[in-house]
Amino acid sequence: MLVSGAHTRSTSAYRHTGSWRSWGRRRPLLGGVLTAAAGVSLLILPGASLSVVLLPGVAGTSGFLFGAGLCVLGLFLVFQPRSHAFAGVGAVIIAVASVVTTNLGGFGLGLVLGVLGGAFGFAWVPDDRGEATAGAIPSAEQTSDHREDG
Structure with missing residues (x-):
């Protein structure tokens, strides 16, 4: 009895982990997190007490x-993967413009995180299983296949 209860708890925990993984795979999560971290680093530095450097x-x-x-762009990457x-x-x-205008791009940290996050977000490709493209506009091949059938 005790063993079966422990088994159900671990199975339900695995289901929650699996759903988190499937949600994360359908969007450019790493690019969004890196981009948002770059934004946070640029936001924190102007408010810091480094009056000599800033x-x-x-x-x-x-x-x-x-x-x-x-x-905001990091949130777009996470919650609007079609954009x-x-x-x-x-x-x-x-991120590149921040080098000139915002204290060397947050001392280089905002620049590096922003460029990496933007590159990961741009290079992300939706999954072919159709989960990520549920609301997307169909491609030319998909529309021509439907015309031949009907």
């Missing part, structure tokens, strides 16, 4: 704007 004014304002933009190309390219552009 420039107030344009660098501080653009740090908040670029950091918030990278965080992965737009969000990935936008993240790379913002």
Whole structure:
């Protein structure tokens, strides 16, 4: 009796882990997390107490704007996987632009995380099993197959 109860608990825990994995595989999760981490690093540095290194004014304002933009693009990558190309390219552009405008791109950390996250997001390919493309527009081959049948 005790063994069967332990078995059901581990099986249900495995089901929850499996559903998390399947959810994560249907979206560019690594790209979104890296992009959001780049945004957080750009957001934190203008508010830090390093007054000698950080420039107030344009660098501080653009740090908040670029950091918030990278965080939003990271959320887009995770929760709107169909817009992965737009969000990935936008993240790379913002991360590279942050080098000039926001204290060397968050001392290089925001730049590196943003470029890597944007590249991972752009390079992500939906799964062929049809799970990730449930609401996507059908391709030319799919529409021509349906026309031949009917």
